Amino acid sequence: MNTNVAIIPAAVTRPAPMPLLALLRTYATEAKYETLNGLRNPAFAVPFLVIPVAVYLLFGVVMVPADIEPQWRNYLFSGFSVLAVMMPAIFVGCMGIALEREGNLLKLKRALPMPAGANLVAKLLTSMIVSSMAMVPIAIAGLAIGQLTLSLSQVLILELVMILGTIPFFTIGFFIGSVASGSAAPAYGNIVFLPMMWLSGLFIPLPEFLEPWTVVWPAFHLNQVALASAGVSEFSWFPPGMAVAVLVGVAVLFGGGGVWRVARVG
Amino acid sequence: MSQENRLHALDAARAFALLLGIVLHATMSFFFFMPAQDPSQSTTMAVTFYVIHVFRMSLFFLLAGFFAHMVLHRRGMRAFVKDRAKRILAPMTVGWLLIAPPTIYIVIIGMTKTFGGQAAAAGGAQIPPGFPLTHLWFLYYLCIFYVIALGVRAAFVRFVDPKGTLRARIDGVLRAGLATYAAPLLLAAPLFAVLYKDPAWMMWFGLPTPDIGLTPKLPALAGFGTAFLLGWLLHRQVEVLEVFRRQCFVNLAFAIGLTVFCLSLVGLKPNMMALTTLDGPAWSRAAYAGAYTLSIWYWVFGLTGLALRFFDNPSPARRYVADSSYWLYIMHLPVVFGLQVLLMDLPWHWSLKFPFIVLVTLAILLVSYHYLVRPTFIGGVLNGRKVSRRSKAGRGVTSPAPAAAAQLDPNPIDKKPAVLEKVTKRFDTTVALDGVSLAVEPGEMLAVLGPNGAGKSTAISLWLGLLEPDGGSVRVMGASPLEVTSRLEVGVMMQDVNLAPDLKVREHIAQTASYYANPLSLDEALEFSGTTPLAGKRYGKLSGGQKRQVQFAVAICGRPKLLFLDEPTVGLDVEAREAMWRAIRKLMADGCSIVLTTHYLEEAEALADRVAVLAKGRLIATGSVEEMRSLVTRRRISCRSGVDIDEIRGWPGVVEVLRDGNQVRVTAFDAEGVVRRLFVADSALSHLEVRQASLAEAFTELTKETA
Numbered sequence: 001m002n003t004n005v006a007i008i009p010a011a012v013t014r015p016a017p018m019p020l021l022a023l024l025r026t027y028a029t030e031a032k033y034e035t036l037n038g039l040r041n042p043a044f045a046v047p048f049l050v051i052p053v054a055v056y057l058l059f060g061v062v063m064v065p066a067d068i069e070p071q072w073r074n075y076l077f078s079g080f081s082v083l084a085v086m087m088p089a090i091f092v093g094c095m096g097i098a099l100e101r102e103g104n105l106l107k108l109k110r111a112l113p114m115p116a117g118a119n120l121v122a123k124l125l126t127s128m129i130v131s132s133m134a135m136v137p138i139a140i141a142g143l144a145i146g147q148l149t150l151s152l153s154q155v156l157i158l159e160l161v162m163i164l165g166t167i168p169f170f171t172i173g174f175f176i177g178s179v180a181s182g183s184a185a186p187a188y189g190n191i192v193f194l195p196m197m198w199l200s201g202l203f204i205p206l207p208e209f210l211e212p213w214t215v216v217w218p219a220f221h222l223n224q225v226a227l228a229s230a231g232v233s234e235f236s237w238f239p240p241g242m243a244v245a246v247l248v249g250v251a252v253l254f255g256g257g258g259v260w261r262v263a264r265v266g
Numbered sequence: 267m268s269q270e271n272r273l274h275a276l277d278a279a280r281a282f283a284l285l286l287g288i289v290l291h292a293t294m295s296f297f298f299f300m301p302a303q304d305p306s307q308s309t310t311m312a313v314t315f316y317v318i319h320v321f322r323m324s325l326f327f328l329l330a331g332f333f334a335h336m337v338l339h340r341r342g343m344r345a346f347v348k349d350r351a352k353r354i355l356a357p358m359t360v361g362w363l364l365i366a367p368p369t370i371y372i373v374i375i376g377m378t379k380t381f382g383g384q385a386a387a388a389g390g391a392q393i394p395p396g397f398p399l400t401h402l403w404f405l406y407y408l409c410i411f412y413v414i415a416l417g418v419r420a421a422f423v424r425f426v427d428p429k430g431t432l433r434a435r436i437d438g439v440l441r442a443g444l445a446t447y448a449a450p451l452l453l454a455a456p457l458f459a460v461l462y463k464d465p466a467w468m469m470w471f472g473l474p475t476p477d478i479g480l481t482p483k484l485p486a487l488a489g490f491g492t493a494f495l496l497g498w499l500l501h502r503q504v505e506v507l508e509v510f511r512r513q514c515f516v517n518l519a520f521a522i523g524l525t526v527f528c529l530s531l532v533g534l535k536p537n538m539m540a541l542t543t544l545d546g547p548a549w550s551r552a553a554y555a556g557a558y559t560l561s562i563w564y565w566v567f568g569l570t571g572l573a574l575r576f577f578d579n580p581s582p583a584r585r586y587v588a589d590s591s592y593w594l595y596i597m598h599l600p601v602v603f604g605l606q607v608l609l610m611d612l613p614w615h616w617s618l619k620f621p622f623i624v625l626v627t628l629a630i631l632l633v634s635y636h637y638l639v640r641p642t643f644i645g646g647v648l649n650g651r652k653v654s655r656r657s658k659a660g661r662g663v664t665s666p667a668p669a670a671a672a673q674l675d676p677n678p679i680d681k682k683p684a685v686l687e688k689v690t691k692r693f694d695t696t697v698a699l700d701g702v703s704l705a706v707e708p709g710e711m712l713a714v715l716g717p718n719g720a721g722k723s724t725a726i727s728l729w730l731g732l733l734e735p736d737g738g739s740v741r742v743m744g745a746s747p748l749e750v751t752s753r754l755e756v757g758v759m760m761q762d763v764n765l766a767p768d769l770k771v772r773e774h775i776a777q778t779a780s781y782y783a784n785p786l787s788l789d790e791a792l793e794f795s796g797t798t799p800l801a802g803k804r805y806g807k808l809s810g811g812q813k814r815q816v817q818f819a820v821a822i823c824g825r826p827k828l829l830f831l832d833e834p835t836v837g838l839d840v841e842a843r844e845a846m847w848r849a850i851r852k853l854m855a856d857g858c859s860i861v862l863t864t865h866y867l868e869e870a871e872a873l874a875d876r877v878a879v880l881a882k883g884r885l886i887a888t889g890s891v892e893e894m895r896s897l898v899t900r901r902r903i904s905c906r907s908g909v910d911i912d913e914i915r916g917w918p919g920v921v922e923v924l925r926d927g928n929q930v931r932v933t934a935f936d937a938e939g940v941v942r943r944l945f946v947a948d949s950a951l952s953h954l955e956v957r958q959a960s961l962a963e964a965f966t967e968l969t970k971e972t973a
Contacts, residue, residue: 015743018750037767111756112781115750
């Protein structure tokens with residue numbers, strides 16, 4: 001008789017993998033608390049929700065010359081919508097992950113059995129939710145007082161494309177956050193965000209020598225895709241298919257880079 | 267400067283010359299018709315091409331000659347021939363078979379697009395006849411130079427200069443020439459003669475690239491052959507390189523001046539109608555040929571000096587790029603040309619297309635290098651060594667334990683909750699863990715102790731899957747901790763963690779519990795960890811001790827079978843600490859295995875079944891608390907007595923004596939002997955107590971030995 005029999009039952013057995021349903025629940029829970037934590041912090045959420053609609057009202061409605069061709073109002077509406085989605089997307093990405101890294105929370109989560117993608121998906125959903133919340137007031141303002149010539153369904157399509165368009169900007173932010181420290185991340189975020197806002201030609205006319213350079217900014221491509229999807233053809237300067245490819249490329253490149261960093265360095 | 271550092275610098279220069287080739291070819295469609303003429307034409311691109319083309323391959327051949335001499339002298343003739351066959355001849359043959367067809371195909375498409383309707387006629391006329399070596403011509407010429415060099419060397423050693431006096435004189439002339447900036451005059455002469463005399467010399471394109479035809483071309487032999495020879499001679503007296511380092515800025519100034527002069531004569535862009543003639547006075551052809559061939563050498567010397575000045579230290583990143591440059595250069599041409607042909611339809615400005623082409627090419631080739639070349643036999647052929655990717659051993663793959671050992675061990679290795687087996691982990695040059703084997707038995711609490719920097723947190727991080735070992739294997743719950751499934755029954759409490767401040771305690775527990783298959787209910791977790799009163803509070807508003815309690819709740823909420831506790835009770839008051847200890851004991855009673863790291867040795871003494879002591883990355887002792895204490899043979903004797911302590915100090919085995927009033931405390935190895943003598947010296951002594959060393963004393967003693 002083996003005397004060790006008494007010990008063997010205490011020995012470990014391999015845990016069963018999480019069932020799919022439980023896994024989905026994990027993703028949902030993670031996203032829920034991520035968003036909750038973000039929205040409870042007014043310093044974090046308020047600028048994203050207020051600034052875009054405020055600048056739209058000022059520069060896209062009030063200060064627009066009365067004799068402007070009507071389709072330019074549509075263009076401004078689309079441009080400010082891009083602003084509304086890309087700002088939260090970049091900053092949710094970079095702040096969230098940088099703070100988690102700085103506070104060792106990411107390290108803890110990597111040690112816990114959190115499914116690898118849950119944190120990323122949660123942050124992406126948070127940024128999409130905040131982006132949508134930032135865009136709805138612009139849509140309402142545009143439809144109510146913006147004198148748009150777009151139909152309601154065109155506006156809805158535009159909004160939908162914008163929300164999907166959060167993804168590449170989020171990955172840019174996520175990549176920044178995966179490299180920078182918590183205190184430096186917003187600065188780096190601004191280094192990307194501010195030039196992109198102006199140089200993509202979203203709402204101010206650019207000097208001629210800068211015009212060919214708009215194509216380096218993802219914001220330009222999102223604007224092109226959104227306008228094309230909504231059937232606005234006057235402002236199509238770039239093949240929409242190529243623009244989608246650029247956005248997907250940006251998302252894959254920066255998302256991949258960020259995940260690679262986070263998975264190894266934490 | 268050490269020999270090794272010089273090699274780092276020259277290796278960087280060689281990689282620079284190769285990688286510049288990618289830039290060079292990427293400029294072509296913006297001022298030239300091959301591989302295709304882009305609608306956006308640029309003088310900047312033409313000048314970029316012109317300047318790079320002046321020196322790039324001469325720099326490369328100089329370094330090739332240097333390294334060839336080095337390999338020959340370090341490894342001998344036979345090994346040299348074998349090495350060159352493997353690293354030059356084989357890549358040339360295979361590379362040509364793979365690369366030439368797509369490259370030529372792309373060039374034909376590009377030129378057809380460029381010349382439109384009359385494509386076949388015009389395009390066909392532009393492609394000169396002869397064997398297309400493509401950019402791999404440099405390997406062909408290398409082979410020619412190797413053969414010539416070995417032949418000439420044999421002739422010198424055997425017949426011409428068996429005593430070496432002539433060679434010593436050549437070395438002397440070279441030294442003198444380099445020291446006085448005059449060497450380029452001599453070195454430029456052969457190429458000057460060849461080019462000046464050649465009526466078909468296309469002046470703007472400088473030294474003609476011998477990429478068509480197998481018959482060796484005279485200009486290439488004169489220009490690159492001289493460079494190769496100079497490199498060969500330089501390795502005979504490596505210290506001469508110091509001159510390049512010193513003179514680098516003067517040489518570069520000469521180089522830039524001469525190049526500006528050349529461009530002023532020949533024009534910023536090639537004049538396709540008059541490539542072989544120059545406007546201007548009769549002397550201008552001679553002046554141009556002279557300035558051009560001289561500038562080659564000043565560029566080569568200046569850039570070599572620049573590398574020696576700034577890149578003479580080892581850098582892993584530079585090493586990686588240098589290793590990859592050979593592959594990048596061999597493979598780049600079809601990619602660069604393909605992108606140029608693709609982009610010619612887009613209305614972008616050249617300043618956009620050009621960086622795009624370079625970056626996309628680099629990205630594609632670096633990724634292919636990292637995954638297809640570096641870790642495979644191709645890397646072995648090209649770089650002379652294969653670099654293995656992260657050691658597979660670290661991923662929880664272990665060789666099966668010998669059957670006999672498995673039978674003797676009540677808990678074979680895959681039945682233990684957490685195992686480190688011969689694990690080594692380095693950070694740069696520091697060895698954090700050095701062959702450590704350590705296992706946690708089911709249901710036990712193992713306390714991992716050690717001074718700061720002993721390797722405790724490295725060991726824990728390996729178990730948590732936060733790090734990968736450099737050698738040995740790590741297992742948690744029978745498999746690699748990198749797999750999420752392995753961690754499904756693991757709980758963790760770390761130090762210095764900031765949980766999300768705006769979530770409530772209850773939400774934190776719910777969030778973490780969602781990671782587990784069978785977690786405690788919220789109320790159970792709150793109650794077990796003593797955090798019920800905090801449930802509705804935001805984490806950011808809690809005190810330090812309360813945060814610790816919440817982190818404990820988060821650690822246990824998943825009903826873990828293996829729990830890692832890192833300094834769990836730091837910052838807790840006595841009551842909270844007692845409560846946490848009670849909770850931990852209850853977990854152990856339920857069969858949970860625990861790994862505790864702590865500086866607070868009383869905690870380990872109170873809770874742990876077993877102790878492992880690490881110091882300087884090695885496991886120096888392991889055993890039960892009792893065993894550890896008995897490892898220290900000293901014991902403590904205390905009594906009330908009037909014996910003179912100086913007398914006690916003289917007794918055998920006594921380490922330390924202290925007196926506090928009439929209380930005497932003695933630390934001694936031979937406690938029995940000391941007690942006997944005490945009774946003899948003072949029969950009236952009272953309150954005698956003999957005690958084993960505490961764990962803290964044992965710990966101090968153990969780690970002192972390794973310090």
